[in-house]
Amino acid sequence: MRPIITLGLGLVLAFSSAALSSSRPLTLQENPGAATFFLQTTPTPQPKDQSKVGSTDGIVAMGFFIVLIIIVPILLRRKSWMEI
Secondary structure, X not given: OHHHHHHHHHHHHHHHHHHHHOOOOOOOOOOHHHHHHHOOOOOOOOXXXXXXXXXXXXXXXXXXXXXXXXXXXXXXXXXXHHHO
16 A cells, blocks of 8 residues: 555656646737736847856766765764674
């Protein structure tokens, strides 16, 4: 019974997450009243993207940080584990 409940909760979370994260944009033909509310008279300039294609500096730094979080406690507890 427990695996069925776990699987059911996992499916509910997956489907609700998919439903909330994907939305179809409105077009002018579907609801012109709401679309005219969001129309702008002047174009908004696009923000400049500061990321570089292929840059993995942040990913590598986060990887080292995660490894330190995992390895340092193991090295500190290693002596007490070897005594047992």
